[in-house]
Amino acid sequence: MPDYDSFSETPGMFAGRWWTMVLRGIVAILFAVLAFAWPGETLRILMLLFGCYALLDGLCMLIAAMGGRPRRHNRWLLALEGIVGMGLGIVVLRTPAASVVVLLYFMSIWAVALGFLRIAEAILLRKEISGEMWLALSGVVAILFAVSLMVRPRMGGVALIWLIAGYALVTGIFEVLLGIELRHPHDIASSHPNGPQGRA
Numbered sequence: 001m002p003d004y005d006s007f008s009e010t011p012g013m014f015a016g017r018w019w020t021m022v023l024r025g026i027v028a029i030l031f032a033v034l035a036f037a038w039p040g041e042t043l044r045i046l047m048l049l050f051g052c053y054a055l056l057d058g059l060c061m062l063i064a065a066m067g068g069r070p071r072r073h074n075r076w077l078l079a080l081e082g083i084v085g086m087g088l089g090i091v092v093l094r095t096p097a098a099s100v101v102v103l104l105y106f107m108s109i110w111a112v113a114l115g116f117l118r119i120a121e122a123i124l125l126r127k128e129i130s131g132e133m134w135l136a137l138s139g140v141v142a143i144l145f146a147v148s149l150m151v152r153p154r155m156g157g158v159a160l161i162w163l164i165a166g167y168a169l170v171t172g173i174f175e176v177l178l179g180i181e182l183r184h185p186h187d188i189a190s191s192h193p194n195g196p197q198g199r200a
Contacts (some may be wrong), residue, residue, distance in 0.1 A: 021179030024060040027053055028172030035165035041081025043100045043157055050164060051092030054110065077124065081117045084110060104160075108149040111167075115142035131181025138174040141167065 031053040035046060061082030062109030065075045088110040092103055122132040129135075145167040155163070 018179050020060045020064040020183035021175050023179075024057045025172040025175030025177075025179060027056045028168045028175060032165045032169035032172060033169070035161055043160065046164065047092055047100065047103050047163055050107070050168075051089045053089070054092065054167065056083050058082045058087070058089060061085060075120045077117060078173025081114060081121070084113050084117070104149050108146045108165075111142045111146035111149070115139040117147065124170060129182060131178045134174045134178040134181065138178075140170050141170050141174070168187070173189065 012066060032050055034049060038045075061078055063082075064080060065078035087102065091106055095103075116139065118135050122136035122139065125135075126132045145163070148163060
């Protein structure tokens with residue numbers, strides 16, 4: 001006999017891990033607030049802050065990938081996103097002496113990979129989660145951010161700080177909204193073929 005109570009849980013691999021999305025959104029927003037509050041600080045300090053943000057963001061995504069129901073074929077997308085984020089964070093934090101242009105190059109590659117991964121997640125997980133729109137939008141914003149870095153890698157320091165902080169702020173808001181959607185999923189029991197309406 002089907003376990004109808006399971007349909008009331010957060011669907012898919014994010015079950016029990018909605019808070020990781022809210023947490024990574026809060027981390028992004030905090031980074032943006034710090035960057036906006038210290039516009040006169042050097043870009044190297046900003047890069048170190050961004051490295052910490054990327055590391056924590058990737059860690060949250062790995063935790064989300066390990067949560068949820070045990071048999072999910074698409075969790076590798078979440079794990080890959082987490083690995084990419086942690087990888088960038090480690091590179092930035094371990095090479096503080098590297099030029100800002102080199103760090104921006106790594107950052108743009110990370111943003112492109114992150115953007116396409118999030119769009120892919122939104123498409124592949126659209127039947128398992130609610131709020132996939134926020135996931136897709138965060139992917140689009142990441143790609144636009146990467147394009148901006150590639151087009152103008154030597155923009156002024158203040159403009160660069162505002163660009164990075166603005167990206168983190170918008171992404172953080174989208175991630176918090178996604179976490180809220182995962183915390184309060186749509187009722188899928190009534191539409192499930194084996195749900196309560198299908199009982200004899």
